[in-house]
Amino acid sequence: MAKEAALTPRGHLHPITSLVREARGIFSKLGFSLAEGPLLESEWYNFDALNVPKDHPARDMQDTFFIQDAPGYVLRTHTSPVQIRYMEEQMKKDIPPPYRIIVPGRAFRNEATDMTHEAEFFQLEGLAVGEDVTLAHLKGTLEQFFKELFKGAEVEVRFRPSFFPFVEPGVEVDMRLVGSDVPEKLKNKWIEMMGAGMVHPQVLKNAGVDPEKYQGFAFGMGLDRLAMLRWGIDDVRLMHSGDLRFINQF
Amino acid sequence: MLVSRLWLNKFFDTELPPADKLAEALTFHAFEIDGIEKAGDDDILDVKVTPNRGHDCLSHRGIAKELSAILKLPLAHDPLGQRPDLSQATHDVKVLVDDEALCPRYIAGVIKGIKVGPSPQWLKTRLEAVGQRSINNVVDATNFVMLNLGQPLHAFDAKELMSRDQVHVISVRRARPGERLQALDQKEYVLTDSMLAIVDANADAPIGVAGVKGGLPAGVTEATVDIIIESANFNGPSVRKTAQGLKLRTDASARFEQGLHPSLAGYGMRAATDMILELAGGELRGFVDVYPAPQQETKVSIPVDQINTVLGTQLTEAEVANVFKRLGLMFDFVSRTGTYEVQIPFERLDLTIAEDLVEEVGRIVGYDQVPAAALPHVDKESEVAANFAAAEAAREELAVKGYSEVYTSVFAGTGQRQVLNKVGGGKSYLRANLIDGLTEALERNLPNKDLLGLKEVKLFEIGTIWKDDKEEIAVATISEKEGFKEWTLEPKDNVLPTNLPLSGAVRYRTFSRYPYIVRDIAMWTPAGTDEQEVLETIKKEAGELVHKMWLFDRFEKEGKVSLAFRLIFQSFERTLTEVEANEAMEKVTSKFKSLGFEIR
Numbered sequence: 001m002a003k004e005a006a007l008t009p010r011g012h013l014h015p016i017t018s019l020v021r022e023a024r025g026i027f028s029k030l031g032f033s034l035a036e037g038p039l040l041e042s043e044w045y046n047f048d049a050l051n052v053p054k055d056h057p058a059r060d061m062q063d064t065f066f067i068q069d070a071p072g073y074v075l076r077t078h079t080s081p082v083q084i085r086y087m088e089e090q091m092k093k094d095i096p097p098p099y100r101i102i103v104p105g106r107a108f109r110n111e112a113t114d115m116t117h118e119a120e121f122f123q124l125e126g127l128a129v130g131e132d133v134t135l136a137h138l139k140g141t142l143e144q145f146f147k148e149l150f151k152g153a154e155v156e157v158r159f160r161p162s163f164f165p166f167v168e169p170g171v172e173v174d175m176r177l178v179g180s181d182v183p184e185k186l187k188n189k190w191i192e193m194m195g196a197g198m199v200h201p202q203v204l205k206n207a208g209v210d211p212e213k214y215q216g217f218a219f220g221m222g223l224d225r226l227a228m229l230r231w232g233i234d235d236v237r238l239m240h241s242g243d244l245r246f247i248n249q250f
Numbered sequence: 251m252l253v254s255r256l257w258l259n260k261f262f263d264t265e266l267p268p269a270d271k272l273a274e275a276l277t278f279h280a281f282e283i284d285g286i287e288k289a290g291d292d293d294i295l296d297v298k299v300t301p302n303r304g305h306d307c308l309s310h311r312g313i314a315k316e317l318s319a320i321l322k323l324p325l326a327h328d329p330l331g332q333r334p335d336l337s338q339a340t341h342d343v344k345v346l347v348d349d350e351a352l353c354p355r356y357i358a359g360v361i362k363g364i365k366v367g368p369s370p371q372w373l374k375t376r377l378e379a380v381g382q383r384s385i386n387n388v389v390d391a392t393n394f395v396m397l398n399l400g401q402p403l404h405a406f407d408a409k410e411l412m413s414r415d416q417v418h419v420i421s422v423r424r425a426r427p428g429e430r431l432q433a434l435d436q437k438e439y440v441l442t443d444s445m446l447a448i449v450d451a452n453a454d455a456p457i458g459v460a461g462v463k464g465g466l467p468a469g470v471t472e473a474t475v476d477i478i479i480e481s482a483n484f485n486g487p488s489v490r491k492t493a494q495g496l497k498l499r500t501d502a503s504a505r506f507e508q509g510l511h512p513s514l515a516g517y518g519m520r521a522a523t524d525m526i527l528e529l530a531g532g533e534l535r536g537f538v539d540v541y542p543a544p545q546q547e548t549k550v551s552i553p554v555d556q557i558n559t560v561l562g563t564q565l566t567e568a569e570v571a572n573v574f575k576r577l578g579l580m581f582d583f584v585s586r587t588g589t590y591e592v593q594i595p596f597e598r599l600d601l602t603i604a605e606d607l608v609e610e611v612g613r614i615v616g617y618d619q620v621p622a623a624a625l626p627h628v629d630k631e632s633e634v635a636a637n638f639a640a641a642e643a644a645r646e647e648l649a650v651k652g653y654s655e656v657y658t659s660v661f662a663g664t665g666q667r668q669v670l671n672k673v674g675g676g677k678s679y680l681r682a683n684l685i686d687g688l689t690e691a692l693e694r695n696l697p698n699k700d701l702l703g704l705k706e707v708k709l710f711e712i713g714t715i716w717k718d719d720k721e722e723i724a725v726a727t728i729s730e731k732e733g734f735k736e737w738t739l740e741p742k743d744n745v746l747p748t749n750l751p752l753s754g755a756v757r758y759r760t761f762s763r764y765p766y767i768v769r770d771i772a773m774w775t776p777a778g779t780d781e782q783e784v785l786e787t788i789k790k791e792a793g794e795l796v797h798k799m800w801l802f803d804r805f806e807k808e809g810k811v812s813l814a815f816r817l818i819f820q821s822f823e824r825t826l827t828e829v830e831a832n833e834a835m836e837k838v839t840s841k842f843k844s845l846g847f848e849i850r
Contacts, residue, residue, distance in 0.1 A: 008652035011708060013645060017655060018753035021642075028632035030625055036635040038721050039660070039714050040667075040680070055487030057301065057507075067680070068668040075669070075680075098628045106660070106714070110673050119673070120660060128625060135612070136562025136623040143622050159617035160278055161609070163300035169560075169609030171617060172282070183757065198560055201605060215560060231758040242656035242691030242709070244702055245761040250753040 015227045015250040016122050016239065020104040023124055026148045030141060032100040032126070037082035039106055043072050045081035049206040050166040065110050075108040078220055079125035080166060083199070087129065087207035097214045098130035104223065115235045122223035122239070127199070129209065129216030135159075135169065135198055138217035142173060142196075149230070152181035158190070167197025167218060186229060194221035252380040253313050255293040257398075261314035263326040269293035272317060279320040279613050281307070289379045304508025306597040309400030319576040319614055328578075329399055330597065334520030340536030341417065342408075343478055344451075347540050348423035352446050352485045353460065355512035355541040356422055357519045359479040360408065364388065364532035366474050373529070387529040388470045388477060392522050393501075400597075401481060401510065401518030402502035404458060405526075408476035410468040412452035418478065419451035422460060431456045432466045433498075439463075445492040446484065461489035461506040462498055479526070481519035483512040512545060513596040547596065552607040553589045560608045561620055573614045636741035637723055641712045643747050644725050644739060653710040653727055658687030660714060667716045680716040684726035685736050687711065692728050700768045701818055703800060706730050712739060766797060766820035767831040771838060774810045774848040781813060788815060791841045792834045795819045795826060812850065 024034050037045075047059055065075040082103040090099060103125035113119055128137065139157055146155040156178065159171035174190040182188075196219035201211035224236050231250075238246045259266045266272060273283040273295055281303070284296040299307045306312040311329055318325040342360045347353050369377075369390040377384050377393060384390050392403040411418045425441035432438050439459065441447060446460035450468065457468040461484035470477060483506075490507035493499045519537065527534060554567050567583065570590065574581050580593040594601045601607065612620065645655065661669070664686075665679030672678045681687060688709055695707045708729040715724045726736035775784065781801060789796060796817050803814035819831045839849055 008650075011649040011652050011654040011710070013649060013751075013753065014655040014657055015753060015755070016657065017645065021750050022752050024634070031628045031630060031632060033630075033632050034634040034638055036637055040716065040721050055490070057490070065672065066670040068670050070667065098630065100625070100628065100630075110671060112673055130626075130628075132559065133625070134560060134562030134623065135617075136621050137625045139562075139620055140622040140624045144624065157622065159620065160282070161280060161300075161613040161617070162282075163302045168603075168605040169612050198605070198608075201603065231755055233758045234760060240657055240659050242658050242687070242694065242711075243698075244654055244656075244695045244704075244707070244709075245698055246758075247654050247656060248702055249758055250755045 012244070012248045012250055014239075014247060015231060015233070016223055018250060019223055019227050019230065020122075020124070022149060023102065023104065023145070026145055027100075027102045027126070030100070030144065031098075032102050032128070035082050035086045035101045035103050036105060037076075037079070037085050037103065039076055039108075040067065040070070040073055041076040041081050043074055045084050046074050046076050046078075049084040049203065050080055051200050051202045051206070052165045056165065063110055065108050077109060078107050079103045079105050079123040080218070080220060082125060083127045083166075083203070083218060084207045086127070087204070087209050091208040097209065097216070098128070098133075099216070100128045102126050113237060115237065118224065118236050118240065120240065121236070124221050124223050124226075126196075126219045127216065128218075129199065129204070129214050131214060133216040135171075135217065138196055138198075138219065141217075142175075142193075142219065146175050146177075149226075150177055150182070152179060154178040159196075162195060162197075164195050164197060166200050166203050167195075168200045170195065170197035172196075173219065173221075183232065185232065191229065193226070194219050196220070251297050251299055251308050251313075253295045253297050253310060254289070254376065254379045255295065256291070257310050257376055257379070258314050258317065261311065261318075261325050261327050262323055264323060266317070266323075267321070269295060275317060275320045276313070278616060278618075280316045290375075292379050294379055301508065302600040304505065305510060305599040306400060308505050308508065309396075310398050312400060312597075315578065319573075319578070322576060325578070329521060330514075330517055330595075334516045336516055336520060336537045336539055338534065338536040340538060342535050343418045343420060343538055345538045345540045346419065346421040346423075346451060347542075348421065349446070350542050352424075352488050353422045353482060354485070354543065354545075355483040355515050355539070356420075357481045357515055357540070358420060358538045359481070359519050359523050360476070360535035360537075361479070361523065361526060361530075361532045362408075362476040362535055364475060364477060364526065364530040366470060366472050366530060369529065386470065386472065388474070388526055391525040391529055392479070395518055395522045395525065396501060396505070399514065399518055399521060400505055401514045402461065402505050403518055403522050404464045404480040404502075405470045406457060406464070406468040406478045406480065407470050407474040408478050409474070411450045411457065411478070412455075414452045420457075420478070420480075421449045421451040422482075423447060423449060425456065425459075429456055431459060433459070433463045434466050434469050435463065435498075436466065439496050439498070442495065444488075445495065446488060448480070459492060459496065459498075460484050462493050462496065462503045463500055477526070479519065479522055481515045481522065483510055483515050486510075509599060511596045511599055512541060545596070548594045548602070550592050550594060550601060550604060550607055551589050552592065552604045553587060555588060556604060557608050557611050560605065561612050562623055563612075563615075563619060563621070565611065565615065565619075569615065570611055573611045576614060577610060579610075633744050634746055636744050637739060639744055639746050640739050640741045641723065641725075642750060644712060645710075646747055646750065648710045648725075648727060651708075652706075653708045653729070656688070656691050656709050656711050657713065658684070658691055658711060662686060665716065666718070682717045683715055683736060684711045684713055684724050685728065685734050688726050688728045688734065692730075696730075700816070701766050701797075701820070703798075703802075703816075760822075762797065762820050762822045764821055764823075764825050766818050767826055767828065769817045769819065769831055769835050770802075770814060771817070771835065771842075772803070772812060772814035772850040773842055774850060775813055777809050777811060779811060779813075784813060785815070787841065787845075788817070788838050791838045792817060792819075793837075795821060795830060795834055797821075814850075
């Protein structure tokens, strides 16, 4: 009776998946590999190795999830521990820099949730280390990334001074989209995108890389926020809602 | 920190630019600005001082110094310019410091015969502009100096301390477990032995919690005549833990916890003393300064080359020298090596390595001076982690089978690992499987099946679980017909499937949170009827309450075509009633009848 569809319609993929795919595609052309790491992470990789000392406020109970019967472990508060893990692993294999990686994945902050804050969120970490990687390369790389992601738009990137213990200098990165194809909400507006900077020499040292010889940049951007900007999503909680009224739009 | 523009202007001989210009200067060269507010003829900037600059910039002087460097305006009156004179000694008070690691410096200053009273209007105005309450001339003076220089201070009423042979003894020691202090906020605090107490040693009674709060009994009141001023240096982490332990974060603790230089205590003491003498009169008896291990000055070397190879700039020696001058840094240039030897001012505890100076140069010249450069090409294949490749392969396989991907929370009501400190409690375990989350997601989605136009809800998730002491990546599927399956993702190689599709979505559309109503209509149409036209007609007749509609069935019999449409009624503003849906359908039905269609 009914004209039953012979083929099963394709399922929908989560927007974060699509965004990670797209980011990987763009960064792979720039020579970046994709690395991953565990979510339950040692305090060494999550804090100490990243130059966040024991008495730093960021290590206070209220920000970090600690686990029963697992002293010294936390739910990673950022994707940055993979910087250390990756460099360490390469050095163990006797592979010196250049290193270029992106790290997509979940991270956690112990805070109440609302329309723009989630206790679990997705990040995209970037790391480029070599003999001559500069802050200018960071600017160029991010410009290239945003240009390809927001196709057809003119992209401007600017830095403002900021502070993160694992970079020096540390910057806040703003982006502005100009052009006729840009959604009205984003057009000609400076938007805060991520924290970044030049990898702190102590961080390189902690990973076994000689800071006298090598230097590099690192960045960490929120993928939820990027997805929200990209598609005009109004509530970050949709990301973990499992709601197909949301997912099936992608 | 709240910063007053008029207050800042006191450091300069020239008129500062308007508040928005100051905000812009700070934003692009120093700190984010959380807001600007008018307060009479003053403007108050809320400056978000970064944690590395708490040593010097939680003060009007620190912010003025930044503005001086950024705006190229010389600082005409720098209160940290001249070494403070603390040479007048007194025997009125003795200071015993038990633990110099927790209290590297303690200065006590004694003034006798003061007259406590209201502060002059200018001082009240200054304090109130930045959200402080005026209390009396003595307390206000100590607060003013803290907000001006960043050094917290405290004044005790000397008569409230026990005197032995006409000498007061202040001891700085760890509190005894259970020791109690009635603080200035009228609350009683119970101390532990990890906290540092300021103690009236003759009475063996705590009169303050070091770096956090003073005690009520020795507080300065209208009746106070003799005071002991405290300007000390306390260990940052220790103050922070104490403030946390007591749930008492104060302006003082917020500064100490950043780590202050002991030299600042000297400047703070002298400034507070002078101000109190001026406002409240009295006689300065002198100071006691316990500073067993004075900190040495530091130097940092930075080759000009290094600045340029880190920033990717081409700054000249002269341009770099200019930045150092603007920041008030003393330096020597070693031309043989092209290196600057920079002397670090005591309050700049953040400047310890060459990279710190690279940042100073970068931010002061402005990061807009950093060009955008493409990374050089590297001869390395771009790789992906094996788990990622396996996940992408699994995703594709499942998407093709009609499964849609969800991410559910890693937090669950049950599991094998529990989170110790989840805000708000609830779901405090790390999930040991995906299927519980997926089952919930399935149930939540089932009522929306018609709305979504799905024949069956099919979901999958790829995500981390914690099971049998291991963290692993699992894959799980669930569907109404086939039930659920869950397995461990097995990484094979680092090879990604090719041609992975991306989402074609342009903009996300908010969906209504209100329930929807489904109605179907089926009709016989003459051969050659345009389905699109029928759809348009339905849309027009059914009106705005139709959220969406589609053709869900079509067959032909004896030259006639049966078309069946599904209509979803839904509003963004309210729950629709059955009556409303029926009325709309009535209009549709009668319209098609009038057109000569046979409604089935």
